[in-house]
Amino acid sequence: MIRIKITSGDFSFIGRLEEEKSPKTCEWFLNLLPYKETMIHVSWSGKASFIRLGDLGHGVPYEKATSRPSKGEVMMYPGNIPHLQMGGEIFLAWGGCVLSCANGNIAGNHFMTIIEGNEKLAEFGQSIHLHGGREVVFEKSED
Numbered sequence: 001m002i003r004i005k006i007t008s009g010d011f012s013f014i015g016r017l018e019e020e021k022s023p024k025t026c027e028w029f030l031n032l033l034p035y036k037e038t039m040i041h042v043s044w045s046g047k048a049s050f051i052r053l054g055d056l057g058h059g060v061p062y063e064k065a066t067s068r069p070s071k072g073e074v075m076m077y078p079g080n081i082p083h084l085q086m087g088g089e090i091f092l093a094w095g096g097c098v099l100s101c102a103n104g105n106i107a108g109n110h111f112m113t114i115i116e117g118n119e120k121l122a123e124f125g126q127s128i129h130l131h132g133g134r135e136v137v138f139e140k141s142e143d
Contacts, residue, residue: 040052048125057087072093075089
């Protein structure tokens with residue numbers, strides 16, 4: 001089991017990569033690490049935050065993609081649908097939500113699940129929602 005440490009200010013989470021569900025997405029993500037970017041609140045989706053990837057995820061195939069993640073699930077939308085003219089996203093569900101955009105629902109690959117720190121996810125998400133973007137760092141956990 002590959003574990004990922006996610007930190008943002010005083011917040012810290014541990015995620016488990018979902019290698020059986022999304023092997024190509026997990027491989028893509030591991031090649032990014034360590035990865036640091038700003039996470040912002042979603043516009044259309046509910047209680048979730050996301051990182052804009054631009055074309056960084058283009059070429060990653062859909063792997064049992066879904067539009068309805070559960071709290072603590074981390075999704076990756078490749079963004080490689082030309083008619084939508086959208087870049088990809090890493091999407092963190094911290095409450096009830098659905099992956100969507102101005103054009104309707106989109107789907108993403110569930111590639112990681114938060115396994116430690118879930119009790120702080122809503123507080124983390126609310127801090128982004130109320131106060132703006134937060135820098136988030138993803139790195140492979142040595143534990």
